[in-house]
Amino acid sequence: MTPVIESDAHKSLREAVSTFAAHHPRTLGTDTTHLWQAAAKLGYIGVNLPEAYGGGGAGITELALVLEELGASGNPLLMMIVSPAICGTVISRFGTDEQKREWLPPLADGSRLMAFGITEPDAGSNSHRITTTARRDAATGDWVLTGRKVFVSGVDIADATLIVGRTEDARTGKLKPCLFIVPRDAPGFERRPIDMELSAAEKQFELTLDDVRLPADALVGDEDAGLLQLFAGLNPERIMTAAFGIGMGRYALSRALEYARERTVWKTPIGAHQAIAHPLAQAHIDLELARLMMQKAAHLYDAGDDMGAGEAANMAKYAAGEACVRAVDQAVHTLGGNGLTREFGLAQLITASRVARIAPVSREMILNYVSHQTLGLPKSY
DSSP states (O other), rough: OOOSSSHHHHHHHHHHHHHHHSSSSTTTTTTOHHHHHHHHHHHHHHTTGGGGTOOSOOHHHHHHHHHHHHHTTTTTTTTTIIIIIIIIIHHHHOHHHHHHHHHHHHHHTTTTOOEOOBBBTTTTSSGGGOOOOEOOOTOOEEEEEEEEEEEEEETTTTTTEEEEEEEEEEETTTTTEEEEEETTTTTTTEEOOOOSOOOOOEEEEEEEEEEEEOGGGGGGGGGHHHHHHHHHHHHHHHHHHHHHHHHHHHHHHHHHHHHHOOOEETEEEGGSHHHHHHHHHHHHHHHHHHHHHHHHHHHHHTTOOOHHHHHHHHHHHHHHHHHHHHHHHHHHHHHGGGSSSTTTOEEEEETTHHHHHHHHSSSHHHHHHHHIIIIIOOOOO
């Protein structure tokens, strides 16, 4: 049964992370290296990774809690969604012993990062259209990857990128998804920054793989279990994106509440007026409801219920994305003109808050998923 009330251990972790984050300067849009290293030193970055490899031995439940509290203090770490949650989870569940020994300890202690590449120019939500292919070199046993990826976060600061490619099934001739660890300096592996208006420390890149040659052991897990391995990473990605959105929404709401209590017009704090108070109360309710669904998804995932976690993770990501956008919008509106100034730091959240609506899957595709998988309605595509 999914707990509705947090355990004492989770409450203590939440308080510890909140205290830690509050003592760091706000990092949104600035370099996060120091914060990442400090958080890793305290065990927060690798809290979900196995203890045998230097992690905290906990789960996505705890990692999402950490990210939410960092975001709520104005210190979100986008790469937590990618490096420990997606890549660390996939390697810990499906990697070879050698891959685990090489990657999990440095991912846990923050000394190395890994990016994740799945989206392509012509294959966004439809992962079946991925054209990045991997073929075997019969003479050497190497893999040779060719293709393109877009909107890949943090490639410049990552030591490697976990690339989703497709290999040919010898039995059917059809292409199937597989995951490969591609080192940053691999010959033929090129990156180009995408000019984004989004204010974030983590940059976005387009990747080109031009006959990138990788050793046989670059393949993660079983070549025949591609979909299982892929969704083992995508469910945590959705849960962590929900945590990212909830944290950002909480931060915006806290700034608005502070302002509404202090800003006085006609001898009355503006927060006393229902036109201000009620929308802020609604934003708080929406964020709390999104958090409950996020916690349900995380607990289901950690309990090994991949099917149940998939449904809940999609719902959590949807709810958090909507709640985050509404909270940010209401926060800016509460501050009026001040909400658009650099001094109060809310205006840049208008763009950032939309990320949880768009990535890693759009709200429309989540509604499609719920329509088909949950409600049993026919597909339109």
